[in-house]
Amino acid sequence: AQSVTQLDSQVPVFEEAPVELRCNYSSSVSVYLFWYVQYPNQGLQLLLKYLSGSTLVESINGFEAEFNKSQTSFHLRKPSVHISDTAEYFCAVDTGGFKTIFGAGTRLFVKA
Amino acid sequence: DTGVSQDPRHKITKRGQNVTFRCDPISEHNRLYWYRQTLGQGPEFLTYFQNEAQLEKSRLLSDRFSAERPKGSFSTLEIQRTEQGDSAMYLCASSLGKGTDTQYFGPGTRLTVL
Numbered sequence: 001a002q003s004v005t006q007l008d009s010q011v012p013v014f015e016e017a018p019v020e021l022r023c024n025y026s027s028s029v030s031v032y033l034f035w036y037v038q039y040p041n042q043g044l045q046l047l048l049k050y051l052s053g054s055t056l057v058e059s060i061n062g063f064e065a066e067f068n069k070s071q072t073s074f075h076l077r078k079p080s081v082h083i084s085d086t087a088e089y090f091c092a093v094d095t096g097g098f099k100t101i102f103g104a105g106t107r108l109f110v111k112a
Numbered sequence: 113d114t115g116v117s118q119d120p121r122h123k124i125t126k127r128g129q130n131v132t133f134r135c136d137p138i139s140e141h142n143r144l145y146w147y148r149q150t151l152g153q154g155p156e157f158l159t160y161f162q163n164e165a166q167l168e169k170s171r172l173l174s175d176r177f178s179a180e181r182p183k184g185s186f187s188t189l190e191i192q193r194t195e196q197g198d199s200a201m202y203l204c205a206s207s208l209g210k211g212t213d214t215q216y217f218g219p220g221t222r223l224t225v226l
Contacts, residue, residue, distance in 0.1 A: 044217040090154045099168060100215070102154030
């Protein structure tokens with residue numbers, strides 16, 4: 001069975017500081033990996049995904065994540081955060097069977 | 113493209129009552145998913161439709177839960193004889209239906225069982 005562990009439930013950070021949100025997964029088969037973001041009072045939105053190819057994937061708003069197969073990780077990073085990045089971030093895994101498994105989420109709080 | 117919509121947005125009911133939620137996916141999206149999200153947790157997969165066929169159901173979906181997508185468009189999720197443990201956010205998502213494609217989520221229906 002697949003599982004996803006987000007190692008931090010909350011991450012407070014000052015504006016313009018770098019941030020890393022950690023995600024580890026377990027699976028006995030090949031996986032597809034995702035990061036979703038949920039802004040306050042909004043629905044979940046896909047931030048970025050790894051399906052195959054380059055292990056480094058990027059989003060349009062400056063986030064990036066790197067698939068590390070040996071460490072079974074898919075950490076999310078941003079070199080400089082903005083107040084508007086305050087949201088809850090969910091890591092998710094899919095084995096191609098259309099059943100997506102989500103982590104418990106990490107609440108990113110960006111302070112001025 | 114108006115996005116995935118869900119109705120109602122909030123539902124308060126008494127224990128033992130039946131409730132039904134509706135999800136309207138993005139038009140021409142063949143796949144539709146239901147998830148449940150409780151406080152402090154990520155969404156948990158409940159069930160999945162390819163057009164009108166329900167192809168997978170989670171063990172979380174007890175006999176009190178039933179989902180339908182009769183014409184391959186909108187879907188309903190019914191919970192019979194609600195229990196306090198059913199209180200959660202129920203999320204619907206849809207996708208085009210090509211490989212591992214992007215799921216678009218609705219705003220959710222928040223259920224409170226008193």
